[in-house]
Amino acid sequence: MxxxxxxxxxxxxxxxxxxxxxxxxxxxxxxxxxxxxxxTMALVGESGSGKTxxxxxxxxxxxxxxxxxxxxxxxxxxxxxLKMPLGKVREKRGRDIAxxxxxxxxxxxxxxxxxxxxxxxxxxxxxxxGRAALEKAIEMLNLVKIQNPEKRVREYPHQLxxxxxxRVMIAVGLSCRPKLLIADEPTASLDVTIQAQxxxxxxxxxxxxGTTTLLITHSLGIVAEMADRVSVMYAGRxxxxxxxxxxxxxxxxxxxxxxxxxxxxxREERRRLDVIPGAPPNPARLPEGCRFNPRCxxxxxxxxxxxxxxxRVGDARWVRCWMTLEGGRRQ
Ligand SMILES: Nc1ncnc2c1ncn2[C@@H]1O[C@H](COP(=O)(O)OP(=O)(O)OP(=O)(O)O)[C@@H](O)[C@H]1O
Ligand SMILES: [Mg+2]
Numbered sequence: 094m095x096x097x098x099x100x101x102x103x104x105x106x107x108x109x110x111x112x113x114x115x116x117x118x119x120x121x122x123x124x125x126x127x128x129x130x131x132x133t134m135a136l137v138g139e140s141g142s143g144k145t146x147x148x149x150x151x152x153x154x155x156x157x158x159x160x161x162x163x164x165x166x167x168x169x170x171x172x173x174x175l176k177m178p179l180g181k182v183r184e185k186r187g188r189d190i191a192x193x194x195x196x197x198x199x200x201x202x203x204x205x206x207x208x209x210x211x212x213x214x215x216x217x218x219x220x221x222x223g224r225a226a227l228e229k230a231i232e233m234l235n236l237v238k239i240q241n242p243e244k245r246v247r248e249y250p251h252q253l254x255x256x257x258x259x260r261v262m263i264a265v266g267l268s269c270r271p272k273l274l275i276a277d278e279p280t281a282s283l284d285v286t287i288q289a290q291x292x293x294x295x296x297x298x299x300x301x302x303g304t305t306t307l308l309i310t311h312s313l314g315i316v317a318e319m320a321d322r323v324s325v326m327y328a329g330r331x332x333x334x335x336x337x338x339x340x341x342x343x344x345x346x347x348x349x350x351x352x353x354x355x356x357x358x359x360r361e362e363r364r365r366l367d368v369i370p371g372a373p374p375n376p377a378r379l380p381e382g383c384r385f386n387p388r389c390x391x392x393x394x395x396x397x398x399x400x401x402x403x404x405r406v407g408d409a410r411w412v413r414c415w416m417t418l419e420g421g422r423r424q
Contacts, residue, residue, distance in 0.1 A: 100168075101273050101305050102128040102151065107165030109146050109155055116377035120146040122329035124165070125403075128273065133299065133306040135316040135337070137352070138326030139373050144309045147326075148275050150175075151307075152192055153182045170272065188218045191266035193259070195278040200262055201250040207234075207261045208246035211268050218269035233264040236301070238294055256287035260294065267302060277309040292318060313356045317341060322409075325349050328374050328384040335410035345412040347389045383415065391416060 109121040121143040128134040136144050149155045151167055153174065167174040169190070174182055186192075194200050202210060211230040215221050221229055227246070234242035237260040250258055259279060266274055276295070280288040296319065298304060308319055316323050316337060324334040325346065333346040344350045351369035371388035374380055382399055386392040396415050404417040 096130060098132075099130050100127045101130050101170060102126075102307070103166075103168040104147070104151070105166040105168070107147065107150060107167065108163040109143075109150055110161055110163050111159045112161075113159060113377070115375075118376045119329050119379060120160075120376055121150065122379075124326070124329070124331055126324050126331060126334075128305060128307050129322075130305055131303060132321040133308055133319055135320035135323040136307060136309045136326055137311060137313060137316050137323055139311060141373060141376065142326040143329045143376075144311075144326055145277055148192065148277050148307070148309055151275065152186055152190060153179060187214060187271075188269045189272045190275065191269060191271040191273075192275040192277065193262045193266045193279050195281045201258060201265075203250050206247055206249055207253065210261070211246075211265050214265050214268035229268075230264075233268055234261070236267070236298070237261070237264045239264075254287075255283050256290060259283060259287075259291050263291075263294070263298070267298065267304065270302075272305060274304045274306045275309070276306060278311070279308075280315070281310075295319065313341075313352050317356075325352070328379060329376060330384065330413065332385065332414070333410070333412045335406075335412075339410055345406065345410075345417055346385075346414050347391055347416075348385050349412075383413070 104124055104126040107121055107124040108119070111118040111120055124143070124147055126136065126147070136147065138144055146155060150162060151174065155162060162175060165175065169185070201207070208227065208230045211233050212226045215226045215229050219229070231242045231246055234245055239245050239257060239260055245253070250261070253261065279295070280291045283291060292315065299306070308315070310316060320337050322334065322336050323340050324331045325348065326332070327348050333340070333344070333349045340349060341353060344353045348369065355368055369388055374384060374387065380387055382397045383389070383392070383401055386396040389396065401413050401415045401418055403411045403413055405411045406417065
């Protein structure tokens with residue numbers, strides 16, 4: 094049993110590459126990330142930065158080929174998942190690690206009732222059968238605030254709205270009482286009101302069930318709402334990790350600053366959105382030096398030539414940027 098604050102998951106120098114006709118895509122290229130017991134850790138970054146590939150690696154679900162886990166370590170409660178035989182990792186999936194995806198419709202089986210899908214997890218992981226499993230399934234639907242659970246438990250996914258499907262996915266995910274819940278853009282396909290309801294539900298569940306969560310999102314708004322700590326991903330790497338309030342109060346990496354500025358402006362409802370100029374690099378042709386340098390207003394010769402290592406700031410945060418490493422900010 095972990096104590097609150099112990100690392101449940103520690104990813105070190107993870108590299109996952111894909112052979113494509115565009116060339117070698119270094120989708121994840123040196124990721125360091127940890128999730129501590131009881132916390133909600135957010136992984137935030139633009140589309141294509143490698144968030145989903147990182148999550149799939151934890152579950153050993155990266156398609157091989159075209160993908161290849163080139164190197165790294167994924168320590169889950171003291172064992173390296175990358176060294177573990179696939180069969181053993183499969184056992185952990187669903188039991189110790191659950192994942193909910195962006196698109197609930199595609200993760201639920203359309204030919205099986207929602208009750209059956211929850212009961213499958215319950216039978217497998219909690220050993221309950223018959224009436225007891227059914228009651229547990231109803232209890233899970235209750236937990237995720239689905240009205241009329243006794244009726245809904247017999248329904249098929251197509252009879253449910255998008256928001257309800259996502260609630261069912263969360264119920265399936267939590268049925269095995271996972272040690273780690275990975276939620277990859279769990280609300281991205283839902284409209285704003287339903288999105289808010291699901292986020293609210295996830296927060297409540299956190300208090301009720303105490304789930305340790307890795308929450309993947311491209312929205313800093315969701316990070317502010319949900320997370321304790323955050324890692325910011327850019328072009329296959331983490332560029333900054335910090336407690337959430339530090340990220341908003343004093344973002345250190347110029348990329349993080351750009352992200353934070355754009356959300357502040359959205360809050361103030363200014364018409365002009367302060368977006369970071371330029372586009373993320375083509376992952377098959379990453380720039381020399383710091384990967385953010387072509388978009389960085391502070392970049393100098395060194396940034397274009399040499400990749401920065403980590404600068405520790407205090408005992409809770411670190412950033413990959415020459416400015417911090419050199420101990421000052423360039424104006
Ligand atoms: N099966 C695959 N084959 C080839 N390339 C892939 C494959 N899966 C992912 N990639 C590439 O890896 C990179 C990272 O993709 P990933 O899906 O992890 O991004 P993401 O950060 O989750 O983006 P989004 O916010 O859009 O979900 C992208 O360049 C993508 O094209
Ligand atoms: Mg993704």
